[in-house]
Amino acid sequence: MRVLVVDDSKTMRRMIIKHLKQLGIPGIVEAADGREAIQEIVRLRKARSKLDLILTDWNMPTMTGLEFVKAVRQNGALKVPIIMITTNNTKQDVMAAIEAGIEGYITKPFTAETLRGKIIETLKKYHGLP
DSSP states (O other), rough: EEEEEEEOOOHHHHHHHHHHTTTTOEEEEEEEHHHHHHHHHHHHHHOOOOOOOEEEEEOOOOSSSSHHHHHHHHHHHOOOOOOEEESSSSSSHHHHHHHHHHHHEEHHHHHHHHHHHHHHHHHHHHTTOO
């Protein structure tokens, strides 16, 4: 399984990556903002590496998480579930992220168990499993 972690905070990326490794997820790629994440996706596609999940922050410079999600979904070539991990927690924020094309939403701060549960729930829902 390969996961792309997108967050402008290196500390937050390290924390998420630590949680993912504890879950036994071996393939982790990281990016500091949406633009860098798109470059990583292009690099992975050229290398014919499959991407199984994207975890992205909302508030980032250059290209926000919401702009990144919209760009990924508009392309249409990349079919991968996306979970937004953010401090934005209003109903309007959640609705905007859902409309942009996310499959899951986690508000910061969060626990490893919350992340694990949301990843399992999202992957099951995305792949149509009970």
